[in-house]
Amino acid sequence: MKALVLERQGELSLRDIDLPSDMGPTDVRIKLHTVGVCGSDVHYYTHGKIGDFVVTAPMVLGHEASGTVIEVGAAVTTLKAGDRVCMEPGVPDLTSRTSRLGLYNVDPAVTFWATPPVHGVLCGECVHPAAFTFKLPDTVSFAEGAMVEPFAVGMQAAKRAQIAPGDTAVVLGAGTIGIMTALAALAGGCARVLISDLSAEKLAIAERYDGITGIDIRQTPIVDAVAEVTAGWGADVVFECSGAQAAMTDLFRIVRPGGAIVFVGLPPDPVAIDISAATARECRMETVFRYANVFDRALDLIAAGKVDLTPLLSDTYPFDASIEAFDRAAEGRPSDVKLQIRVDTESEAP
Ligand code: NAD
Ligand code: ZN
Incomplete structure (x- = not known):
C-alpha cells in the first residue's frame, strides 16, 4: 500500500x-479520506524522536484522520459499510488496570498511530476497532472529522478544568492546541476566554471567534491584561498551552484564589514552577494527556453548530504532495493553524 513513510x-x-491488514471480529476497515498534519508528526520528521519515543525503523505518519468504512467485522453492530467516520488514534488494553480506573488514555499499553513503533494512517486504508471509530453526522465534513483529534485535546482540557457556567478562562499559547482549547472552554460554559501569544497572526485567527480576546504579550504583560479584565481577581481557569518556560512564570499570578491551572503544553525539558505562589492561592492543578471519552461529544458540538473548526483549516494538499505539506508545516508559518492532506483525491466530498 502506498503511504507517507518517515x-x-x-x-x-x-x-x-x-501494513497490517488482518481484521478481527470487532474491527472495521476504513478507506482514508483526510489526514491532518500534527505538531508531533512534524517533530518526528525534524527531530526523529519525542521524549522516549524514538524512530528506529521506517514509520508511516499521520493520526488525525477521517474516512469511509468499507468492511465491518462479524461482531460489529454500530457501523456499516459506507459510513463516514473519524477515528480515535489511541487504542488501549481495555482490560488493563489503568483502563478499568477510567484512565484509558494513560494506559501504558496504549498503541497510538504514528508513535513509534506503531504506523500512522497516511495511506490508503486502515483497520481499526469499531469502538474507537465514530460516525460523522451528515453535516460534518471529512475535513472537520479529521480535526476532531486535536479538538479532543481541548475537550479533555475543558473537562479536567471542571468549568462552571460564566467562568473566565485564560489560555497561554494560541497555537492549534491553544485555540482548540479556547473553543472547548467556551463550549463548556466559559463566558470569555483571553488567549495570549507572541504572534499577531495567531492571535488574529483566534480572535475571529466571538468570546475570544487575544493578548499580545509583547505589548501587554499577561498579568496586567488578566488583572484588568477580572478587576484584579484573576481567572477561574488557566490553560497552559504553550509549553514555554516563560509562560510558567506568571501562572499563579493570573489565577484567582482556588482557581484551576490545567497543564496541556509539553515542555521539552523540565521547567520551574513557583509552588509557593501556587499554595498561597490553594489552586488546583490538573494535567492532560490526549483524551478519553470525548470524540462523540466533540462531534455532537460540531453538529450542533456550537463549535466551528473550519476557520482553523489553513490549507489542504493532495496525497501526492504530502512531503510538501510536511515541509511547510516544518517551516512553522505563523498564519498556519492546521494543514491537511487529502488522501482520497477521487472523492469530491469536502
Ligand atoms: P504550537 O507551537 O502551534 O503553539 C504554541 C504557541 O505558544 C505558539 O503560537 C507560540 O508562539 C506560543 N508561545 C510561546 N511562548 C509563549 C508564551 N510565553 N506565552 C504565550 N504563548 C507563547 O503548538 P501546538 O500544536 O498548539 O501545541 C501546544 C503544546 O501542547 C505543545 O507543547 C504540545 O507538545 C502540547 N500538546 C499536548 C498534548 C497533550 O496531550 N497534553 C497534545 C497535543 C499537544
Ligand atoms: Zn495530533
Whole structure:
C-alpha cells in the first residue's frame, strides 16, 4: 500500500509498504479520506524522536484522520459499510488496570498511530476497532472529522478544568492546541476566554471567534491584561498551552484564589514552577494527556453548530504532495493553524 513513510529523521518518502491488514471480529476497515498534519508528526520528521519515543525503523505518519468504512467485522453492530467516520488514534488494553480506573488514555499499553513503533494512517486504508471509530453526522465534513483529534485535546482540557457556567478562562499559547482549547472552554460554559501569544497572526485567527480576546504579550504583560479584565481577581481557569518556560512564570499570578491551572503544553525539558505562589492561592492543578471519552461529544458540538473548526483549516494538499505539506508545516508559518492532506483525491466530498 502506498503511504507517507518517515524513513528516518529528516527523510520522508511516498512509497509502497506492507501494513497490517488482518481484521478481527470487532474491527472495521476504513478507506482514508483526510489526514491532518500534527505538531508531533512534524517533530518526528525534524527531530526523529519525542521524549522516549524514538524512530528506529521506517514509520508511516499521520493520526488525525477521517474516512469511509468499507468492511465491518462479524461482531460489529454500530457501523456499516459506507459510513463516514473519524477515528480515535489511541487504542488501549481495555482490560488493563489503568483502563478499568477510567484512565484509558494513560494506559501504558496504549498503541497510538504514528508513535513509534506503531504506523500512522497516511495511506490508503486502515483497520481499526469499531469502538474507537465514530460516525460523522451528515453535516460534518471529512475535513472537520479529521480535526476532531486535536479538538479532543481541548475537550479533555475543558473537562479536567471542571468549568462552571460564566467562568473566565485564560489560555497561554494560541497555537492549534491553544485555540482548540479556547473553543472547548467556551463550549463548556466559559463566558470569555483571553488567549495570549507572541504572534499577531495567531492571535488574529483566534480572535475571529466571538468570546475570544487575544493578548499580545509583547505589548501587554499577561498579568496586567488578566488583572484588568477580572478587576484584579484573576481567572477561574488557566490553560497552559504553550509549553514555554516563560509562560510558567506568571501562572499563579493570573489565577484567582482556588482557581484551576490545567497543564496541556509539553515542555521539552523540565521547567520551574513557583509552588509557593501556587499554595498561597490553594489552586488546583490538573494535567492532560490526549483524551478519553470525548470524540462523540466533540462531534455532537460540531453538529450542533456550537463549535466551528473550519476557520482553523489553513490549507489542504493532495496525497501526492504530502512531503510538501510536511515541509511547510516544518517551516512553522505563523498564519498556519492546521494543514491537511487529502488522501482520497477521487472523492469530491469536502
Ligand atoms: P504550537 O507551537 O502551534 O503553539 C504554541 C504557541 O505558544 C505558539 O503560537 C507560540 O508562539 C506560543 N508561545 C510561546 N511562548 C509563549 C508564551 N510565553 N506565552 C504565550 N504563548 C507563547 O503548538 P501546538 O500544536 O498548539 O501545541 C501546544 C503544546 O501542547 C505543545 O507543547 C504540545 O507538545 C502540547 N500538546 C499536548 C498534548 C497533550 O496531550 N497534553 C497534545 C497535543 C499537544
Ligand atoms: Zn495530533
